[in-house]
Amino acid sequence: MxxxxxxxxxxxxxxxxxxxxxxxxxxxxxxxxxxxxxxxxxxxxxxxxxxxxxxxxxxxxxxxxxxxxxxxxxxxxxxxxxxxxxxxxxxxxxxxxxxxxxxxxxxxxxxxxxxxxxxxxxxxxxxxxxxxxxxxxxxxxxxxxxxxxxxxxxxxxxxxxxxxxxxxxxxxxxxxxxxxxxxxxxxxxxxxxxxxxxxxxxxxxxxxxxxxxxxxxxxxxxxxxxxxGIHDSSAALLPYVRSIKKKFALISTGTWSIVFNPFTENPISTDTDDKDAINYMRINGKPVKASRLFLGNEYKVQIEKLREIYGVDKDYHRTVKFNCDTFKEINKDFKHFFKWESIVDEDMPEQSDISFDNYDYAYHQLMTELVLLQIKCIKKAIGSDAVSRLYLDGGFSDNEVYTKLLTHYFRDKKLRTTKASLGSALGAAISISDTKLNSKFLKENYALKKHVPFIISG
CATH class of the missing domain: 3.30.420.40 (ATPase, nucleotide binding domain)
Known part of the structure; x- marks a missing residue:
């Protein structure tokens, strides 16, 4: 057969x-x-x-x-x-x-x-x-x-x-x-x-x-x-739209981090100066409000600088585990230390000031500042829509410091990470299929993982 x-x-x-x-x-x-x-x-x-x-x-x-x-x-x-x-x-x-x-x-x-x-x-x-x-x-x-x-x-x-x-x-x-x-x-x-x-x-x-x-x-x-045929970004979104019943936003990370809100009531951004507020369409013509951040690109630039300053191996950044005490220390008297090269942000200093005792501390500081940018990006895409869930896929879904921080700052939302290496191809297959997807689909096909906020003691 x-x-x-x-x-x-x-x-x-x-x-x-x-x-x-x-x-x-x-x-x-x-x-x-x-x-x-x-x-x-x-x-x-x-x-x-x-x-x-x-x-x-x-x-x-x-x-x-x-x-x-x-x-x-x-x-x-x-x-x-x-x-x-x-x-x-x-x-x-x-x-x-x-x-x-x-x-x-x-x-x-x-x-x-x-x-x-x-x-x-x-x-x-x-x-x-x-x-x-x-x-x-x-x-x-x-x-x-x-x-x-x-x-x-x-x-x-x-x-x-x-x-x-x-x-x-x-x-x-x-x-x-x-x-x-x-x-x-x-x-x-x-x-x-x-x-x-x-x-x-x-x-x-x-x-x-x-x-x-x-x-x-x-x-x-x-x-x-x-x-x-289907546009790849919309294809990657489709398995989520078909299998999740509650309102959600998808954070798709890579060189660009793009946040998709497929449940928007207000597709057009009112900020005429905002070049990172963009629109896509769902397969039925409904609008998807999106916002983008040059996250992966900036991460790459800053990681290279940290590697030179601290003399670590080029892949060392992949091994850094989240440390709650370090985050507490950073948060105690928080200020911005990194000047971005490919992102413009009103909070960044005129010049980077990287004089931390060790690489791991500097890395936590970098990730905290990047995640704060990511939060602005997510809030822009969600706007006033009642979105209760966040799904995260792409390169940063494996970054423990990033996911822990995102979960911490969005304590009122449920954060899930997925592994979607087949994302757009699978979406294209689903779009011409009559198969109804159920809530278990992401678990079975996308290695769906739940994340809970960490507790800061003291």
């Missing part, structure tokens, strides 16, 4: 992964690859789209031919802020422009002269600033700087939907890709922003469907359900 599975391509900027999941969402097969970047017409590094397309086809056809598994469905999770512009024959017209590529300032100025004021526009569209990171602006840039290319565009597809198109040949748009800081969506109107219609860009965007949509078709002689 062949094993019934769901296939998922999980495409990151660096690693491209392929998974097969069984009916209980357990991984039964995995492979991955990475490609060297190529250059666009301006010499800027970009994704090797032809190599990616070839790999997708090769892997999937090989799995089907091996006949070990019966693939019932396939879906795609990818990074966002990236569009593939195809002609009437379905062929890409341009490179897959890198979202880090600088956008000509004249284009941005021209855009705001028509559709500003800037602050109001950014908040309405849930963006933090305008650049190539806002994929909608890419279309505006093509229209006004490469009109001959723009004219040939039949459809502009977000990257997850382009991968679906490779297999299903049906051009579609879906909410999670549209809602990820694209500058296309008006969160108040729950529709494309008026600028999209005024520029006629809506004609280049395929029909919008729910992310749960799938296309039943015959693929190389196999009846397969092909998903429309």
């Amino acid at each position: 062949k094993q019934k599975v769901t296939a998922v391509f999980d495409i990151g900027k660096t690693n491209k992964k392929f998974f097969l999941f069984d009916k209980n969402f357990k991984e039964v097969h995995k492979e991955y690859i990475s490609f060297d970047e190529i250059e666009d017409e301006d010499g800027y590094p970009t994704e090797n789209l032809p190599a990616l397309k070839e790999w997708l086809k090769e892997v999937f056809n090989r799995i089907l031919e091996a006949k070990k598994y019966k693939v019932q469905a396939i879906n795609f999770s990818t990074y966002g802020a990236s569009l593939v512009h195809i002609d009437e024959h379905g062929n890409p017209l341009t490179p897959l422009y890198n979202y880090l590529k600088p956008l000509d300032q004249n284009i941005i100025d021209d855009f705001f002269s028509k559709y500003g004021p800037k602050e109001e526009f950014l908040k309405t569209t849930g963006c933090s600033d305008l650049s190539m990171l806002n994929s909608g602006l890419q279309l505006y840039w093509l229209k006004h700087s490469k009109p001959e290319v723009y004219k040939k565009i039949k459809y502009s597809l977000h990257l997850p939907q382009y991968l679906s198109y490779i297999f299903a040949k049906i051009p579609l748009s879906e909410y999670t890709s549209i809602g990820c800081h694209t500058a296309l969506w008006d969160y108040g109107k729950k529709d494309y922003h008026s600028w999209v219609y005024k520029e006629g860009i809506d004609k280049k965007l395929p029909p919008i469907v729910s992310t749960e949509t799938s296309i039943n078709m015959n693929y190389n002689g196999n009846r397969i359900k092909i998903g429309v």
Whole structure:
């Protein structure tokens, strides 16, 4: 008997992964690859789209031919802020422009002269600033700087939907890709922003469907359900949304720590200067209020400085255990000692003052200050919404000092850590499944762990 599975391509900027999941969402097969970047017409590094397309086809056809598994469905999770512009024959017209590529300032100025004021526009569209990171602006840039290319565009597809198109040949748009800081969506109107219609860009965007949509078709002689793809951040959030009944916020940590509040009543931040308040969308088009902090990046910078000062091994920071007495000492007459390099905060000093007796004390001081920043970030995402639970995944979920401090400062909330290495891939599999997830799902699949606040004596 062949094993019934769901296939998922999980495409990151660096690693491209392929998974097969069984009916209980357990991984039964995995492979991955990475490609060297190529250059666009301006010499800027970009994704090797032809190599990616070839790999997708090769892997999937090989799995089907091996006949070990019966693939019932396939879906795609990818990074966002990236569009593939195809002609009437379905062929890409341009490179897959890198979202880090600088956008000509004249284009941005021209855009705001028509559709500003800037602050109001950014908040309405849930963006933090305008650049190539806002994929909608890419279309505006093509229209006004490469009109001959723009004219040939039949459809502009977000990257997850382009991968679906490779297999299903049906051009579609879906909410999670549209809602990820694209500058296309008006969160108040729950529709494309008026600028999209005024520029006629809506004609280049395929029909919008729910992310749960799938296309039943015959693929190389196999009846397969092909998903429309999903943005990776929204995919990582999905298993939590589907399995937890009470309101919660998810703190997803890594280079960026992003706090997601999928139960917001007030999706738009009122602080027009806040570049770290952003929006995403759930698979049904509902808004997700999010705030971000460059936590992992700053941690890396400061850990390197501490290593140089105290002469410890580069991995020593991973071994530091939480010490309640040290925290009490720091808290007794608390002040800020660290000047951040990649974060701006009103409480930081003009200059770092790292003159503590030993590394462990300095580390506790650093983590206390970073966690205080994290708390501001969490409170920003939660706002006035009645959120009683916090879920923490990613790199910092293994950091004992970080988790102890977070639990201490949020004594009124229940904190849980999870191990979600399959996060976005699993979310993509779940989004096209009819399976109902129960409250045990996170325990069984995500190594769910409860944390209780420590007690300070004396």
